[in-house]
Amino acid sequence: MTSLSLKDVSKSYGEVEVLRDINLEIEQGELIVFVGPSGCGKSTLLRMIAGLEKITGGTLEIDDVVVNDVPPAQRGIAMVFQSYALYPHMTVYDNMAFALKLAHKSKEEIDQAVKSAAETLQLTQYLDRLPKALSGGQRQRVAIGRSIVRDPKVFLFDEPLSNLDAALRVATRIEIAQLKESMPESTMIYVTHDQVEAMTLASRIVVLHGGDVEQFGAPLDLYERPANTFVAQFIGSPAMNLIEAKVTATGDTTSVQMSDGGHADAPIASRDSDLGNVVKLGVRPEDLTVTESDDYLVSAEVEIVEALGETTVLYFKPQNGGESLIAKLPGIHKIDKGTTIRLTAVQDKLHLFDSDGRSFLYR
Amino acid sequence: MFSDNPALYGLTVIVIGVGGCLGYFFLSNLFIDKVLFPASGPNAGRNINRANMIRPWLFLFPALFALVVYLAYPVFETLRLSLTDRDQGGAFVGFANYNQMMAEPKFWEAVRNNMLWLIVVPAVSTAFGLLVAQLTDRIKWGNLAKSLIFMPMAISFVGASVIFKLIYDTRPEDQNQIGILNAVWLKFDGGIGSVLLLQVLPSMLLLGFVVIVASVAWSFVRAIVAKGEDHSGWLLPLRLLVAVGALWLIWVSLSSLAGIWIGGLPYGEAQTWLTVPLWNNFFLMVVLIWIQTGFAMVILSAALRGIPEETIEAAIIDGANPFQIFFKIKVPQIMGTIVVVWTTITLTVLKVFDIVFAMTNGQWETQVLANYMYDKLFRANDWGVGSASAIVIMLLVTPILVWNVYNARKEMK
Amino acid sequence: MASIAGKKSGLVWAVHISVALLVLLWLFPTIGLFVSSFRTADQISSSGWWAALFPAEQNEVYRAADPDDNRVADGDMFVVEGNIFEGSPRDIRSWGVSSRDVSAYQPGDTAEMKDGESVTLQADGSYVWRGNDKQLSGRGQRIFITATVPPEFTLDNYTTILFSGSGQDNMAKAFFNTLTVTIPATIIPIVVAAFAAYALAWMEFPGRAILIAAVVGMLVVPLQLALIPLLRLHLGIGIGKGYLGVWLAHTAFGMPLAVYLLRNYMVGLPRDIIENAKVDGATDFQIFTRIILPLSFPALASFAIFQFLWTWNDLLVAKVFLIDATGSTTVMTNQIVELLGTRGGNWEILATAAFVSIAVPLGVFFAMQRYLVRGLLAGSVK
Incomplete structure (x- = not known):
């Protein structure tokens, strides 16, 4: 079943075209990684899926519904930001409950969702703390927990590991992989500039360059059969x-x-x-x-x-x-x-x- | 009625005002989201976009309304009033008000005093502020010292006026002086100490001032005289203005220098400080300097802290002494902030009203433009001339306004 | 820096001393007012306030008790005993019985006068006056003393200013009027400006850049220009002179700084947080009230202090928009200016009145200095 479909999606700021005619069909349960050098448009594409940037051309469908003009909250997506974007004045619990409160969910429902997400992410003992009292890795987990409680159709990750140090990055990468395994039905889209993250996490990778999709395929496909010299040299280290x-x-x-x-x-x-x-x-x-x-x-x-x-x-x-x-x-x-x-x-x-x-x- | 009980009235207004503001924002949001452009139905997408186009203006409206009615409109209305005559039923009289104002010696007195204020107060406040900021930078009780010097910032101009009136107070000869200035003054008897402190020292300060003014003016004027340099046309008026201003300042300084030596000082007589022409202006300026130094100090202190430590350490290794570090390493790096402090104090000076109003009310040649304007508006009821003098203040502010806007726009890009 | 080798300690001392001198110089005027407000009118006019802080040498004249009523026979002489101080003892340095030599004797000495008359004065003020029938009659003997008077202070001035005092001297009403002006004029602009600042910081719409530039421009427009047109406007639409007018005026005059300060602060908040709230389903209104306002507290506090100090200390706006001919709505600054005119010599009243008006802002200043400094740093256009 198709979870997310982009048809000729493009984005331009005035005269400047940053994304050209992007076509992607993403199946439910996939973990798709957008990878590319900085400035390739991968974050912009993710933000367009989130609804944080207007789509200037083409259509975006989530579960076969065109959502071009649907506000972010109603798209059934959740997003984990690079800087975690935790609300600094709210406790971990309130951070995770905020979206549900806005959606007027009942108290019990909220409590249950938050508690079970906290359980999964081993955050139960930190629920009363403010974000500033947490370590980098814990903040990262809160950010993920905040998206889990919303039970979205699509998870969006915007370079979620780039603020962590090298050792923690590896550990958290593995945690994300485990999280994906525990939620086989969820679709995830993950943006990174790091090809190791892309290769290890993705079911399929989208390589973006200068606003175009250079190749869309399984990680080893990209390694073994690169479609062009850019992908050939971008995937693999040292470069081909x-x-x-x-x-x-x-x-x-x-x-x-x-x-x-x-x-x-x-x-x-x-x-x-x-x-x-x-x-x-x-x-x-x-x-x-x-x-x-x-x-x-x-x-x-x-x-x-x-x-x-x-x-x-x-x-x-x-x-x-x-x-x-x-x-x-x-x-x-x-x-x-x-x-x-x-x-x-x-x-x-x-x-x-x-x-x-x-x-x-x-x- | 409420107005009988101001406290209750005030409380009601807070509730109505704040509640009204919040209610306005909340209800108007609700209105466009639910009624005007509902985010559901066939046009949901288009409606959301439309609602988002209107919403900023909803948020802005009350503030914009206040700004336009209370600040933008009055500028033009004042300009219009300055060209009309109230007694003739508001008839257009061209520049008659300006001509009348220019013919008044009191106006020129105010202009002269304002110029003195504009030069002395920002310069002295900034200099003192920089001095304190530097001195307190690395001592343990520096924060306490700064806090105490900053304190006058919280005191009203009127309160400060009372404080300084007590300092300048004068009693008849046969009584104890209760103003500290006279008490100190009477300790001087014309001996060698008095000559050193009251004649030699001020003379040296004045001469130093003359030298500084002359060198600044020369750096401006040189470009006109020098050949082969860029003669940008639009700078010429500015250069000439600086030159004229500098000449005037030098003349004032030199004549007061002569005054110190020729007149002889009235030792042993209690002085009524606020009635001594020319000097009384400086006694009034002291009040504002006392208040503004703290402001300059706080900003400059933050700027000094922002200087990269490495540049100072590099200078120490290069063998610079503390004075060289201060003047050649630190001051150039915070020049931008110094300019900001200077212009901010300049703005305060241009609007200074309360101090003059409370202490001398412009008598004994201490008039300034803001008080002159108040005089014309509310004592003489001459709205034409009053508005004309307000426009003069506006003109003096305009360069700073343009400069600020220019910088803000540059920063946003 | 302190750890750098070979640093001269003499220079460090010079720095300490010059800072101390500067601080004293800056404090001196305020202390003068503060001290004066605790002195009686007589004390203020007879000596400088700086003298009040130390025990002072003071010459005083007393009289022994009336001999006709109090003398006691002692042989063929009479004696009057008593204490020259009634309840307020002095520390007597020296004393005398003639105005020509007021410090002829030490405490405990006996002054021998003509024909066997004598006075003995002890340090505690008790005396023995001895003489014959003729000498101990009429009025009591004059005793001149030179005494050290401890500093004396009184709260009477504050009682007068705040509670009793008639009409012009009583500041209680003006105090409450000032409060009535200040509090709404501080709170309302914050609410209005915060919404506008949010729109200018985080909402996209055409003309935003121009509006921001306009706000920066209006920061420096002298409010003098606004006086006549606005007074005419207020009189024209029926607001007239009064609280409503002054609240509106203060709200508007504080608006440019409020919008500027708050926008600069809000624009610095992390974009991710606001976008995350959008993804979480918050409307602009909810983002503003639940995210932006709590996070902007430091900037709100900064502006609140500015506006409070400015409205509390203001004279001009109150004179033009508030105070009518009856003067019933006078504020403290205005009353002090009037006192300066009418009671220019009565320093006990002036000093106390001024200190009452200064005390509240000073309290706010010391309590919230951190936010004031932060606001100043953000508010000066860079």
């Missing part, structure tokens, strides 16, 4: 290497030749018209391995060696004006700066992008 190459053979397997003599045969279909075109060969740093054979992908001079123990990261000198190359090798390798080494990769792990940056897979 893109190497300029010339197509030498087409068909079910495409052969490419690099300018430094390396070459590759990727099991990716191509058209006849691609022959002779300059394309981008994509390969993730963790997929590269060192080789002695003449059948190599690239050969390059090592510039920096970062030995981390579990992995060794090699930074290569950029060749003839191209982008610099990174390889991430498991374990410890004794490699000196300045040596030139050859790298190769398994064919399945190769990606091909045309001159516009689109993946060959999605043309």
Whole structure:
């Protein structure tokens, strides 16, 4: 059952278009993550779903009802803000009860909802405290509890972990994942700029860039089959290497030749018209391995060696004006700066992008 | 009737006023949400948008009404009144009122005194405020000291006038002086101490003042004389104005300097301080300085605290002494705040009425514009000239108004 | 800073001393008024108030008891005994029996006069006056003493000003009139301005920026300009001179500062909280009353203090819009100005009246100084 549907939704401030023709169909029970660099429009999109920003074009449906002009409170959504937005003058209990009071729910009903949410989030002993007497993690839980008591159709999270320190962030991330598991019927939308959060939490990810949806799919889909160079480089760390190459053979397997003599045969279909075109060969740093054979992908001079123990990261000198190359090798390798080494990769792990940056897979 | 019992009347008004305000806001909100544009039915979405377009104006209406009727309208009405004559049934008389006002020596006296007030009070208050703020900044009982110096801020101008009248009080020769100023004055006998304290010291202060005024004026005027510099046309009047003002100030200072030495001081005679021409203005200014220093101190003290500690520590390591730190590191960083304090006090000075009204009522050449206006309006019943002088005050305020609005708009962007 | 090595302690002392001197200089005038309000008219006019704080050397003249009634035979002489102080003892430094030498003797000495007449005076004021029949007749012997008088204060002035005192001297009515003006004129503008400030801070509508600029502009419009047009307006629409007029005037004159202060404060509240309340289902009215108002308490308190001080201390607006020819609605500032005119020399009345009018704002000032400072910092246009 479709829980949330966006059809050609767009947003502009005067002349400036910040979101263009967004189309998303979100099923009930999904946890969707909007991810993208800052300024990509992900928060604006979330706020449009919440009703905090007007929708300037297209339609937004929640449970098959158009809600473009419905005020936030009547959309059946709840939102957790980046700064938690707790009411500083109200106790934890009153913070959680506020929305229900405004909705004229009965006292018993409110009490029960608040108590059970507090139980779930282990906040029972803090119900009489003011927000300023709570730790960061506790405040975060109150903010989540406040949304749970409203029993919404859709939960909206706006970068809820970015105000926490690193250790707490991991713990809370896991808590949110558990919370989602305990509420399989609820739809959640989660905004973040952190790809680890996106990959670990999402059932599907929306990658936004410059007001457009770059790709919408399951986390590993995005990793294994990025639709374009932006997604390819945004998902995964360090970012995917893109190497300029010339197509030498087409068909079910495409052969490419690099300018430094390396070459590759990727099991990716191509058209006849691609022959002779300059394309981008994509390969993730963790997929590269060192080789002695003449059948190599690239050969390059090592510039920096970062030995981390579990992995060794090699930074290569950029060749003839191209982008610099990174390889991430498991374990410890004794490699000196300045040596030139050859790298190769398994064919399945190769990606091909045309001159516009689109993946060959999605043309 | 209520008005027989003001307390009950007042209480009723509080209840009606506050209740009425809240009721107005609540009911008008209810009205647009439920009756005019209900958020349900076929047009719910459109209705909500419409309601949200009207609601700000509902919230704003009472305040806007008060602002327009009580502040905006009077400005134009006063302008109109200043061009009409009440005795001729409100006929338009052009600039006749202004001409009549300009012909009165009392008006020019008020203008001259206002200029003195405008220069002395903000300057001295700001300087004292800065001094206290700096001195109390790092001592343990600094907050207590600041609180006590800030205290006159709570005292009315009228109360302060009584306080200072007691200080300036004069008794006949054969009685004990009960005004502290005369009691101190009578301790001076014309000996070397008196000469040092009452002639040499003030002379040096006056000379210092002349030097400061001259250097400030020179920095303004230099641009006119110097070749090759930017001669922005609109600045020329300002520069000339500063130059003329400075010349006048220097002349006043030098002539009073001469007065100190030539006239000889009437030692041993109790003085009626508020009747000594020119000097009595300064005795009145002391009252306002006493009140306003606390204000300057509070604001400047906050500004001093806002200076990044690192800049001061860097200066210490660079080898600056406390005075250099103060004048070369701290003061430049809080220059913006100093200007704000200065203009705020300037505004207070322009409106000063109570002090002059209560202490001298403009006699003995102490008239100022605000009191002059009150005189014309309510004693002479000459609304034309009174309004004309009000417009003069408005003109003096206008540059600050423009500057404030300009800054506020800049800040909002 | 205090921990920096090699700091000179002499400079620190200089700072302490100069601050102390400045504080004393600033306090001195108010203390003068305060002390004077506890002195009798005679005390005020005979010595400066600063003398009242210390025990003073004072010359006084007393007379021994009437000899014709009180003398007692002692052999062929007569003796009058008694105490020159009736109930108010002095600490006698020296004394004498002639106006030419008022401090000829120490307490306990005996002054020998002509023909065996003598007076002995003890430190506690008891005396023995001895002489023959002729000497101890007529009026009692004059005794001049130089005594140290402890500081003496009285509450009589306050009784006069607040309770008894006739007509012009009695401030009780003016005190209540001032309260009647002040309290509504403080509360009503807060309510009105708070709504407007919320609209200017958190609601979107065309012309908002211009309105804010206009409010900043009106901050500095001298209220002198408003006097004549508004008085005409009030008289024209029948409000006339009275409380209603002065409340309206104070409300409006305080409005620019109120709106400016409150808007600046409200705009600084976190946007998330307000949006969260919207998501929670609060209407604008509910957001305002349940979220904004409680959170804006510091700004509301700041403005309330400003407005209270300003209306309590005001003279001009009251004179123009309130006080009519009968003077029954006079406020304290006005009454003091009138006292200055008519009772300029009666410092005991003036000082007490002034102190009564100052006391309330001073109390408010010291109790709520924190909010006043905060308001000042927010209110000066940056």
